[in-house]
Amino acid sequence: MAPKSQGRGRLALNVQLFERGAPLCEAPSGFASRARPAELIGASLEDVRVRLARLAAELQTHLDDNAGPLLEEALKQLQQASCRIAVIGQVKAGKSTFINALMGRPGLLPTDINPWTAVVTSLHFKNADTPPEHAAVFHLFSADEWSNLAEGGGNLRELTQRLVPGFKPELLRAQIEFMRKRAERRLGKSFHKLLGHCHRFKEMTPELLTDYISAGDDYAEAGAEGQRQRYSDITRSAELFFADGPFAFPATLIDTPGTNDPFLVRDEITRRSLDNPDIYVFVLSALQPLSASDISMLRLLNGLHKERIVVFVNRTDQLADPLADGAAVKEAVEQRLRLEFPALEIPVVVGSAWMANLGLQAADIDLRTHLKPSHWPLLRRAGVRVDSRSDALSDQDRLRLAGALHAMSGMHEVSAAITRLMGSSGSAVLLRQIAACFLELTRSAEISAKAELGSIRKLLETRRMEATALGAKIAEERQSLSLFEERTDALRETFKQVEQHLAQLVDTGTETLRNDLYHIVRTFADEQADAVLRSAQRRNSNSTWVCNVMPLREQLEAAYLGSFGQMASDIVRIEGFLYPQLKVIVAGLLPDYAGAIIEAPAEPLRSVPSTAALSDTVAMDLGAPWWKLWFAARPSPAERADHLANLIEDEFAPVVHELVQEAKAQLARRVGHTMQVANAISDGMMSGIERRGKLLATEYAQLAAENDEAALQRFEEEQQTRAAACAETSAACAAFGEELRRAIKALEFDHDESIPS
Amino acid sequence: MSEGAVATPQQRRLEEFDRFGGEAPPLAVLEHSPGRIATAASPAPRVAVVGEFNSGKSSLVNVLLGGAAVPTGYRVRSPYPVLINYAARPSLAFELGDRRRIATGWEDVARAPAQDVRRLRLGLPIDRLKAFRLIDTPGAATGDEALDARAFNACRRADVAIWCTPAVQAWKGSERQAWLALPRRLRQRSILAVTYKDAVASADDIERLGARLHAEAGPHFAGVVMIACADALRALPLADRARDEALWHASGGAAMAAALRAAIAA
Structure with a gap:
């Protein structure tokens, strides 16, 4: 970044932060930069x-x-x-590999044959909010968080226990115990002293990332691992900062450990990180595209109105016939998505992050030794005519091959899809x-x-004009000015009242909203309790009964967005009263331009409040086996019904609270903004009037004194x-x-x- | 086996098993010769090959049959379990709920001739099928619960189960959940087949993957075997050449045969 000049004002200095930096991050080689996305x-x-x-x-x-x-x-x-982009998908779908390919840095995030990413990792690009002085910051669990996890297994365990009193989720407990022992082995018995710390580094090295992010070899680990300490067991989150990357607009890429992980703790960590991104890149494996667990994740996102999704079908390089099978997979995935989500237009890109990464290493390795015979038809499709057997590749052939690998990797299409989704994201609004x-x-x-x-x-x-006539004219002008002044003062007074009115509207509106939402939760809880009782009365109560909270989420969301929309339109209506007032003043000040130009904002509170809180209950989306256990553990139907109703109410009470807070904050922000704009405009008018008054006074004085x-x-x-x-x-x-x-x-x-x- | 002892049916079956190398008829023959299947009930143990979709089940079935007998991959996907047993002439038929059979060809297996198709029956003149019968199940976890139920029910009645999991995305949470929901008795005679071993580039990775799977999945199976079915198929003997022993071992074909033999013998 260019050195900041001290003499400039704050605004000018801030603007400097927006100047574009160097175009691309340092490419691993001279060849590599050729294969980077053009845009x-x-x-x-x-x-x-x-x-x-x-x-x-x-x-x-x-x-x-x-x-x-x-x-x-x-x-x-x-x-x-900043735009938040989460890379999600099942364990081992190739999420970290995809991020490396998107970054154009093949070895950046550690990858492995076993599930390897253990920590939700945020990669920040040109985020002016954060000081660029650190390359990597790792937050370790606090003592509370750790003991909650180690003793309870976090929310998953908590919820399971409340569902099934006395039930011990053995697997989860065993896995947590395993993790605790491993942390002890890796970091020493006193690893608790490390908790709550935050480790900052000026430089980012592969070893560093491995130490903090990678799960490590759980099983074949040698006792003496060298001097390096592995912190991943007790790392809560990782933040990496980059000066340059694949993004023009500031963005945060979020790498997740992946769902459907047999290691439940990682699965839980992933689900918790899904709430607030703007865009989701859903990575599938071409070998097993859209399995049941992918579908259920997509349903969850859809239920939470996360509509900015791009599906990347990865690993096409591993298909027997990447061209024909790849096309078949794309077709099948698109068809399935249309069927499941008719209202959504989800772009599907078929490709291979592995190919993109391979192409980036063209200068250092002979690509041909890594390519299988099945890959060549694909590369020939991209226009490559390289002899796969000749002894040495010319530089030109290497370039061609690297270019073809990138072209067939799908990275360009994914980038374009993300760019398009950004256009409708919160950032664009x-x-x-x-x-x-x-x-x-x-x-x-x-x-x-x-x-x-x-x-x-x-x-x-x-x-x-004659001095006397002029004097009269001035007096006349002054009089009209003081009239405008009065009007503006009156307007300000009105503004004050309007502000109070708006504040009151937000207060009472959100309280009503709170009551409404609680009512919905209670009604739903009672209905579910009834359903439990009814299902117990039926003979075949053995069939799997599942409490599906998605309808409750939908009801809450509908009620929430409805009320919010009502309050928003009330506010807009009041705004619509404010602006004509301004118009009157303007018309008075400036008869020639009457009927001009001041209008209410063109942006009538279009941004929808976040319903992220609704996803806080994803742990309720337990599979049928859990509910079976819950049924088995509670003998009396009445007890079951009672318990379930309480459970739903307890689980959703904080959600309602958070939703209401969010609505309140958003409306208050809007009201504040409106008043700020209104006051700024009337202040502007006021100082204009003042200037004209001064002008008149000076002129009069001058005319009177020396003619x-x-x-x-x-x-x-x-x-x-x-x-x-x-x-x-x-x-x-x-x-x-x-x-x-x-x-x-x-x-x-x-x-x-x-x-x- | 001690010398002079009379061979039990089980021992005869194992001997049959050990004569690995029977050649399967090419698919083309089958499609036009829907012959009758021998009605004599075979007492051979049933080996179910099961797993999520595209986990390499049919390829593994072909390896176990000694050649390409069932179609694999995206070409044909049967929504029914396929029971494969010995028959003097090759045949393929739908078996309905009332045990009635309707002859068919591979290109028609997705089109059910009746409401209550129970399964497909494939008869093949392969001697090894006197040692065991195979059940190729439809892929699970497609999100189609009826399909999952069909696959797992076919597995429930089996004596031996082979769970297929692809090496690059092996043993996911959903697989463990599905496997543990199957009858416990299956576990002592079952094999975790880690397919597409050839998709894992380095020997070190294969070793570390094996270590994880032994630790995480091993306790629920009699054995864990990694196999590259495409390589194993290429290693099989043809009319004009013997088995490629080096490739047969490197591909994991030999290990799979040994594990299956042990499971049948158990």
Whole structure:
């Protein structure tokens, strides 16, 4: 990054953070960079982000000081904007390998033949929020978290025990005990002293990542492992920071240990990390695409309204006939997805992260020794005509082969799909909101400047009037100004009342919401209890009965989003009252432009509140065997019913609380923002009026004091300069407005475009 | 076996087993010759080959039959278990609930001729099938519960089960869950077949994968065997050449044959 200059203002300095860095991360070799994606992920979104940040700085020179805090706030949001992309899928689907391929760094994340990733790992790219001084930060479990895990097995164990009192999940206990013993063996008996610590490193090495992220060899581990200590058992999360990567827009890639892991603790860790990403890359193995556990994971995501998903069918290199079988797999997967999720358009990319990684190593190894005969038809399809037997490859052939491997790896298509999904992500919504806010500010600034300009012109016209007539004119003008002042004051008073009203609306609305949601949970719990009783009365109570909480989630979500939408539209209605008020003032200030330009925000609270809290109960989605156990353990149907009702209520109470908090926070944020905008605009008007008042006073004083020709000449020149400045501001604001409209338009690019296959 | 002792039926079967190398008829022959299956009930033990879809079950069946007799991969996927036993002439038929049989060919196995198809019956003139009968089950975990039920029910009545798991994504949580739900008695006579061994590049990886599977899955099976079915099939004898012993051993074919022999003998 370029050295920061100390002399510049804070805004200018901040804007520097947005300047593009070096185009790509250091490629492992001269060849490798050729096989990198031509276009960085999220480039179009980043373009808008950078433009908005520059505009924020430029706007400040044309807007009143009142707009300063608003711009600062917007700039901060622009800096913190980041898209979270989770890479999920079953254990051993090739998630870490995929991330390495996407990064263009074949050996970055440790991979292995056995399930290897044990820790949820976040890879941060150009996230201005975090200091780049560290390359890797590892958070170890706190003492509480560890003892909760080691003694209880976390939420899974807790829930199981509440489901089945007295039931000991032997497997889970054995695995946790195994993990505890292993931690002891690896880190010494006093490993507890390490808990709660956070380890930071300036440099990232493969060994370091292995120590903290990899599960390690559970079974064939030699007693003496060398001097290195393996912390992965007690590491809660890993954060890696990169100056450059495959992303143009700031992003966080999240690597997960994988679902369907026979090691239950890792399975649990993965499920807990699924709540808040913007985009999911679902990695499947081409050998066993869309198995039952993949389907159930997709259903869960769909149930939680996680709709930005791209499916990457990995490992096509391992198919007997990668071309024909690959096409068949793609077809089958697409068909199945359409059947399961008719409302979703999930892009499916078939490829091989292994091929991408192999292509990146073209300079260092003879690719042919790694390729199987079955791979060649695929590469020939990509246009490669390389003799698989000739002694040495020419540099050109190596390049061609590397290029073909990349082309057939599917990485380019996945990148393009992520870019498209980013266009509808929360980040895009945020940028659109900021652009809309800037547009409002420039409009009001333009109106002020034009009013000022009109005032000055009138002044120049009447300059040579007789002093008395002029005095009367000035008095008249002053009177009208004080009228505007009064109106603006009154408007501010109204704003205060509106603010109170809005706050009250949020308070009472969210309380009603809370009661409604609790009511839904109680009703559902009672229904389930009834269902248990009824199923016990039937003769064939042996069949597997499962408590499916998905309908409850759906009901909660529907009620939640419905109420939220109602409150949001109430707020928008009040906003709709505010803006006409502004219009009245503007019309008064500026009769020529009556009917212009101030409108309510074009962005009527479109962003949907997060329903992430709903996924906190994923542990309730236990399979049939668990419910069977639960049934076996509770003899009396009445007891069962009672217990189940309590369980559902206990489990969902914190969810309701969190949902309500989220709604409250989001609405309060919107209300605050609206009031900030309204006040900034009225403040802007106020200072415009003030300036015009001062102008009148000065002029009057000057006219009264000296009426000589030279003074008038000077005065006219001064006024001309000011008029020019006003015209410039006005023109600049209009230009900004135009650019902002383009920025908003750019964010609404078509994301229905289908993926090129 | 002590000298002079009279051979029991079990011993005769094992001898038959040891004469590995019977050649299976090519698929083309079968499709046009739906002959009758010998009605004599064979007492040979039933070996069920079971696992999630695309886990290499049919390839393994072909290795055990001594040549390509059932189609594999994406080409034909039968939704029914296939019971394979000895017959003087090759034949393929649907068996219905009332034991009635309707002759068919491989290209038609996905089209059920009646509501209550119980399974497919494949008769082959391979002497080894006097030593054991094979049940090739439909792949589990496709999300189709009826299919899963058919596969696991076919397995329940077996004497020996071979659970197939692909080496690169071996022994997932769902596999363990499904296996442990099957009758406990199966476990002492069953084999975990780790298929697509050839997809694992290095010997070190194979060793470490083996170590994990022995620790995690080993307690639930009589043995764990890694096998590259494609290589094992290539090692099998043809009319004009003997078995490629080096490849037969390297592929894991020999280890699988030994493990199956032990399971049948148990």
